[in-house]
Amino acid sequence: MEQALPGFRDFYPDSCAVRNHLLRNFCRVTRTFGFEEFDGPLLEPLDLFVEKSGEEIISQLFNFTDRGGRAVALRPELTPTLARMIAARASSLKRPIRWCNVGEHFRYERPQKGRLRAFWQMNADLLGEGGVSADAEIIALLVSVFRGVGLGADDFVIRISDRRLWLDFLAWIGLSGEQMPSFLEIIDRFEREGSRELKKKLAELSPNLGPELFAAINDLRQCRTLEDIQNAFGEQNLPRVGDWEKLLQLLDDLRLMPFIQIDLGIVRGLAYYTGFVFEAFERSGQGRALAGGGRYDDLLEKLHKTPLPACGFAIGDVTLGLLLQEKQLIPAYKAAPHVFVIFSDENRKAALSICQDLRDRGISLCYDLRGESSFSKQLKEAGRSGASFALFVGTDELTSGNFTLKNLSSGSMQTLTANELFGAFD
Numbered sequence: 001m002e003q004a005l006p007g008f009r010d011f012y013p014d015s016c017a018v019r020n021h022l023l024r025n026f027c028r029v030t031r032t033f034g035f036e037e038f039d040g041p042l043l044e045p046l047d048l049f050v051e052k053s054g055e056e057i058i059s060q061l062f063n064f065t066d067r068g069g070r071a072v073a074l075r076p077e078l079t080p081t082l083a084r085m086i087a088a089r090a091s092s093l094k095r096p097i098r099w100c101n102v103g104e105h106f107r108y109e110r111p112q113k114g115r116l117r118a119f120w121q122m123n124a125d126l127l128g129e130g131g132v133s134a135d136a137e138i139i140a141l142l143v144s145v146f147r148g149v150g151l152g153a154d155d156f157v158i159r160i161s162d163r164r165l166w167l168d169f170l171a172w173i174g175l176s177g178e179q180m181p182s183f184l185e186i187i188d189r190f191e192r193e194g195s196r197e198l199k200k201k202l203a204e205l206s207p208n209l210g211p212e213l214f215a216a217i218n219d220l221r222q223c224r225t226l227e228d229i230q231n232a233f234g235e236q237n238l239p240r241v242g243d244w245e246k247l248l249q250l251l252d253d254l255r256l257m258p259f260i261q262i263d264l265g266i267v268r269g270l271a272y273y274t275g276f277v278f279e280a281f282e283r284s285g286q287g288r289a290l291a292g293g294g295r296y297d298d299l300l301e302k303l304h305k306t307p308l309p310a311c312g313f314a315i316g317d318v319t320l321g322l323l324l325q326e327k328q329l330i331p332a333y334k335a336a337p338h339v340f341v342i343f344s345d346e347n348r349k350a351a352l353s354i355c356q357d358l359r360d361r362g363i364s365l366c367y368d369l370r371g372e373s374s375f376s377k378q379l380k381e382a383g384r385s386g387a388s389f390a391l392f393v394g395t396d397e398l399t400s401g402n403f404t405l406k407n408l409s410s411g412s413m414q415t416l417t418a419n420e421l422f423g424a425f426d
Contacts, residue, residue, distance in 0.1 A: 007109075007117025017333040018325070019120060022317050023102045025148045026122040033141050035100040035124060040081035042104065046071040048080045051303060052272065062106050062117075074106040077314070078123045079296075080303065086127060087304030095128030114288060114319040125312030127300075132243050135276045135295060136250035138311050142280060142291060143259050145315065150329040156290060159263035160247075160278045163294070165229070165240050166267065169220055172236055173213065179205060181271055187217060188267040221265040229264070247276065268292060272299045276311070282323055290323065291315040336386030338425065339365040340408075342378040343393040351393040354418075363425045365391075383408060391421075 004010050011019060027037065046063050063073035075081065078101055086097065101123045111117055124141055126134050139158060146156050166187065170180050186201050199214050206213055216232075223229045226244055251260055268277040277294030281287055293313025300308045324330050339358065343351035348371055358365055366385055368378045375392070382390040392404040402415050405424065416424060 005117075007111035009116065009118065013335050017335070018321055018330050019317055021330060021333065022149065022320060022324075023120065023122070026100070026102055026145055026315070029144045029148045030100040030124055030141065033098065033137070033144070035098040035141075038082075038085065038099045038101055039103060040075070040078065040085060040101075042075055043072050044075055044081060046073045048084065049073055049076065052080045052083075052299070060107050060109055062108050076105055076107045078103065078105070078121070079125075079299070079312075082123075082125055083300050083303045086308065087300055087306040090300075090306045090308065093128075096134065097125075097127040099127070100124040114322060116318055120317040122315045122317070123312065125310060127308050127310040130297065130309035132247045132276070133250060134309070134311055135247055136254065138293065138313060139251065139260075139278060140254050140256055142278075142293070142313050142315075143256050146280065146290070149320075149324055150327075151323075153258040155283055155323075155327065156259070156280055157261050157283050158259050158278050158280050159261050159266050160276060161262075161264045161266035161268075162240065162244070162276050163267065163273050164275050165244075165264070166220075168238070168240060169233065172233065173216055175206065183217075184267050184271075187221070187265075190218075190221060190265055223264050224262050226262070229262075243276075268294055272296045272302070274298055278313070280315075288319050288323065290320055334386055336388075337364045337366040338387065339363060339389045339391050340378075340382035340385050340387040341365055341367040341391045341393060342375055342382065343367065344375070344395070345371045347393060347395060347398060350398050354391075354393055357422065358425070361422060361425065 009015070030037075046058070046061070049057050049061060057076075061073040061076055063071065066072050082099065082101075086093065086099075102120065104118060105121045106118050108117060109115070122145070124138065126138050139160070143158065163184070166184060167180055170183055171177075175183060182205055183202075186198060186205070190198060195214075199211065202213050202217075220229070220232045223232055226241055226248075229244070230238060230241060248257075248260075251257055266277055266279050268279070273294045274297045275295035278292070279289055280291040281289055291313055293311065295309070295311040297309040300306045300310065321330075341351060341355050341358075351367070355365055355367060366387065368381060373381070375394070379390060387408060390406040390408055392406070397403045401418055403418070403421050404413055404415055405421070406413050
């Protein structure tokens with residue numbers, strides 16, 4: 001029997017309900033923050049992703065040459081598409097721009113728990129505002145998304161760091177601008193690789209500093225307060241602390257500090273980040289990463305010559321869905337009709353007309369498609385269907401104009417006129 005390709009999923013009704021629960025919550029929460037939904041093509045020119053991430057991204061993509069001879073790829077992320085779309089209408093878009101999206105993405109990498117080749121991702125981006133109020137707003141949105149699916153401060157934490165602060169630090173200890181990207185990549189791997197391997201890489205990049213460099217970087221990674229950060233820089237003047245103070249004050253004003261932790265060990269591997277960066281992690285258990293984002297003020301100018309400050313985040317459905325299932329926070333969605341209509345074959349025409357009237361009013365319903373079963377058999381089928389109510393449309397009901405509605409949970413019965421019936425489910 002044929003199966004789905006490795007890293008791809010079949011969404012049976014129960015798993016589709018889980019996915020749609022996450023996506024509906026995201027759309028609901030982003031609307032409360034004034035965000036507008038947008039979308040772009042699943043298939044894009046390969047150069048769109050290479051221009052942003054470099055040639056090394058190609059090995060991570062589903063890419064091919066189409067019949068027109070164009071090099072194309074299934075989208076692994078939405079940021080390049082967003083940048084292209086914003087640049088095309090930058091002069092006419094009202095600032096700040098608040099856009100969000102839910103859609104499927106693809107990466108050709110080894111499938112493992114929490115990471116697949118095809119996944120649904122939720123993106124939110126705020127563009128056109130360079131102040132820290134935008135960073136606070138995007139972090140507040142992320143917290144609200146998690147809270148919207150039932151997670152609390154005991155379940156997740158947003159770990160905030162600062163690429164600009166790291167660049168200031170690396171310059172302070174004497175590294176050149178050309179060296180800094182490589183050092184940031186090493187710092188980003190601190191939690192995933194052993195200290196021996198990292199010391200070796202640091203020594204290769206900067207033989208003169210050696211263990212002293214490792215110790216200095218590790219000390220800054222351990223900072224958890226602004227005082228810790230200032231102490232790590234010694235007597236060095238640190239203007240960036242002012243931005244940190246503003247950001248933390250805004251997050252406190254929004255009552256979000258129980259969800260926040262300063263953690264300069266977060267660097268984010270993508271080179272286009274320019275300021276505050278953050279990742280959301282599960283607090284207990286496996287400590288899984290749930291989401292990530294940050295400020296990327298230079299990307300639109302780099303890609304499309306359109307200077308525009310921006311910040312945003314992305315959440316994948318795979319890891320978040322696993323966490324919610326483990327914590328039993330997925331509602332039990334019942335794929336069942338609200339009403340099961342019971343009628344005899346001789347009354348089919350009138351009954352089907354009533355069914356259509358109810359459906360026109362948005363009421364979900366089913367009935368016995370064979371039309372030959374007795375009322376008792378149809379009533380058993382109504383129970384098996386999971387319907388909340390059974391509606392009887394027999395000769396007596398059609399003659400009197402009074403219809404019997406049975407609550408299948410309680411067994412109670414009520415008699416309703418046609419007008420009452422159509423209003424009973426409003």
